[in-house]
């Protein structure tokens with residue numbers, strides 16, 4: 001569904017070309033300083049502008065409609081909305097009957113019986129992540145001093161991101177990307193066995209981001225080629241410090257006090273100018289589609305701050321749920 005979290009609970013809403021997109025954050029403790037300006041830095045990182053990103057320009061001015069009074073959170077739900085102003089719905093008129101391969105056009109039509117909003121990808125658009133980033137700003141405040149930092153390591157398999165994106169764009173094509181997210185100064189003890197392990201919850205939130213196709217913690221899939229003697233992170237002290245981080249900062253689904261590290265695989269943007277095979281839903285006959293309009297040639301470029309938000313939201317929730325954290329219980333474990 002569109003809501004996520006237990007105590008720190010978010011609900012995202014909106015469509016790409018609807019009136020607004022945004023988020024409701026419920027469960028944020030009262031008394032947290034929060035101003036509209038606090039959102040701007042992270043929102044700016046999600047905005048297009050770099051080469052290979054869409055030409056759509058939204059102001060992304062946060063409208064904080066509830067839950068904040070005199071610059072402090074009140075404990076009531078926080079609603080942050082963003083108006084959609086730069087829409088060109090006519091670019092999408094053809095996709096109703098000629099679904100874009102790799103996008104959600106066909107599955108949305110089948111699941112919602114044709115009642116979905118197809119304009120700009122509707123609720124399946126990357127636009128919806130604006131609310132996720134806003135919730136992430138609130139969550140990042142709650143998890144301090146922990147700091148979440150995500151970066152794009154490569155695009156299309158190359159560390160020369162500009163070159164890979166440019167080459168794909170010139171060919172009317174798109175590229176995917178590999179991101180790495182690190183959380184520093186995270187206390188040990190976050191994560192609830194069994195199903196709410198920290199990896200499960202971060203995986204859940206990160207896989208919800210449109211275009212994400214893989215998440216691995218620490219050495220991830222490479223562990224399958226190691227021996228235990230290589231994969232185990234040797235313990236250096238009773239606090240659980242380790243020099244290597246093959247486990248990614250979690251053991252038994254619980255943070256171990258070392259940096260939490262995970263990588264995210266993002267697929268190439270589905271909408272490409274090159275001709276592709278699709279099906280004409282009016283006739284059920286094969287058809288060709290070449291997607292024009294404004295699209296990101298590499299959606300991974302805009303993803304780091306979105307992944308940070310997903311991680312921070314999970315960690316804020318786990319902080320509130322935490323049972324074995326010395327900081328809360330005032331006892332050493």
Ligand SMILES: Cc1cc2nc3c(=O)[nH]c(=O)nc-3n(C[C@H](O)[C@H](O)[C@H](O)COP(=O)(O)O)c2cc1C
Pocket residue numbers: 054102103104121124125126127129209210211212267269270271294295296299302303306
């Ligand atoms: C920030 C962001 C921007 C995106 N921009 C585009 C875009 O311009 N064109 C496009 O076809 N898909 C874009 N996507 C990806 C689609 O939303 C996504 O591929 C689609 O919803 C299908 O979901 P899936 O890839 O997770 O299966 C974007 C995603 C994000 C997170």
